[in-house]
Amino acid sequence: MDLITTLEGLVPELEKGLDQASSLEELENLRVDFLGRKGRLAQVMGRLPQLPPQERPAVGQAANSVKERCNALFEARKHVLEAGREAAALARFDASLPGRAPWQGSLHPTTLITEEICDIFKRLGFDVASGPEVEIDHYNFEALNMPPEHPARDMQDTLYITDTVLMRTHTSPVQVRTMLARRPPVAVVVPGKVYRRDSDLTHTPMFHQIEGLLVDQDVSMAHLRGTLTAFVRAVFGGDTQVRFRPSFFPFTEPSAEVDISCCICGGKGHVNGEPCRVCKTTGWVEILGCGMVDPAVFAAVGYPEDVSGFAFGLGVERVAMLKYGIGDLRMFFENDVRFLGQFA
Numbered sequence: 001m002d003l004i005t006t007l008e009g010l011v012p013e014l015e016k017g018l019d020q021a022s023s024l025e026e027l028e029n030l031r032v033d034f035l036g037r038k039g040r041l042a043q044v045m046g047r048l049p050q051l052p053p054q055e056r057p058a059v060g061q062a063a064n065s066v067k068e069r070c071n072a073l074f075e076a077r078k079h080v081l082e083a084g085r086e087a088a089a090l091a092r093f094d095a096s097l098p099g100r101a102p103w104q105g106s107l108h109p110t111t112l113i114t115e116e117i118c119d120i121f122k123r124l125g126f127d128v129a130s131g132p133e134v135e136i137d138h139y140n141f142e143a144l145n146m147p148p149e150h151p152a153r154d155m156q157d158t159l160y161i162t163d164t165v166l167m168r169t170h171t172s173p174v175q176v177r178t179m180l181a182r183r184p185p186v187a188v189v190v191p192g193k194v195y196r197r198d199s200d201l202t203h204t205p206m207f208h209q210i211e212g213l214l215v216d217q218d219v220s221m222a223h224l225r226g227t228l229t230a231f232v233r234a235v236f237g238g239d240t241q242v243r244f245r246p247s248f249f250p251f252t253e254p255s256a257e258v259d260i261s262c263c264i265c266g267g268k269g270h271v272n273g274e275p276c277r278v279c280k281t282t283g284w285v286e287i288l289g290c291g292m293v294d295p296a297v298f299a300a301v302g303y304p305e306d307v308s309g310f311a312f313g314l315g316v317e318r319v320a321m322l323k324y325g326i327g328d329l330r331m332f333f334e335n336d337v338r339f340l341g342q343f344a
């Protein structure tokens with residue numbers, strides 16, 4: 001049999017093999033067998049040198065043509081088998097099942113409350129400022145009227161890094177930084193993390209505060225009261241009552257602590273006849289500290305004597321606990337998604 005006939009004979013043989021090949025693996029074996037480097041086509045071509053030179057071009061042409069047709073046959077069969085494999089996979093898959101919703105995170109309640117509070121103050125004309133969490137003693141204490149060894153420093157258990165560098169114990173140092181950078185009038189709120197050497201059921205070594213500072217001419221306690229009342233009612237509702245209790249902070253004079261009517265029992269002290277656990281039946285809960293900026297603080301930042309201002313500082317977790325009725329401070333730091341997901 002001459003070589004061209006042998007070559008042509010490969011095509012129908014391959015067609016038969018392809019009909020029987022039922023998987024992509026079998027198909028690949030068949031391809032190696034026919035078209036591989038030592039396959040049947042290659043074997044026939046190996047005999048080419050034995051032919052007289054004038055016959056070789058015709059055989060070469062026939063070989064190319066057979067190779068092309070074989071390749072086309074393989075491709076066609078491959079498509080069929082691939083489509084079959086896909087259909088089989090789909091048959092095992094119930095397309096009528098409901099989809100699986102992608103897991104979606106939500107903002108942390110601390111973030112939510114921080115944003116809500118900052119938005120309220122932005123509407124009242126305040127800017128939002130920030131400062132470093134690693135602070136120098138001078139800004140955290142001294143410029144706020146707490147000289148070294150002053151007993152007022154005992155109010156805040158401090159985490160020192162060196163003798164003069166510490167983790168800020170409150171957001172109040174940003175008052176100093178703001179006043180050193182800007183001339184009055186200024187109105188800023190400062191959200192951020194603060195650190196204290198303190199850890200028990202109701203204290204965590206890190207928590208969040210929002211500081212407020214307003215400085216202008218002729219600022220009075222009445223402005224402070226009006227501003228804070230508007231803020232409290234925006235967060236806790238328009239019926240919320242506000243009261244100021246005299247207090248002490250080294251950087252304000254006079255100073256006050258602000259209580260709001262308890263948002264759990266509505267100020268009644270009892271819920272469904274049971275004593276209210278949040279306000280301990282007093283009907284009031286403390287929410288922040290505030291006061292008129294002490295002249296010593298203005299002096300420390302080089303402000304003129306004719307300015308006046310108020311400042312306040314509040315704990316973000318505390319506001320969130322009161323607003324959402326959360327009983328345990330640790331919830332904010334455990335990152336339990338069952339808790340966090342409720343604020344989505």
Ligand code: DAH
Pocket residue numbers: 169170171172211212249251252288289290291310311312313314
């Ligand atoms: N810095 C105080 C604290 O952490 C809170 C505070 C009280 C801030 C009165 C103020 C203020 O700006 O006027 O306990």
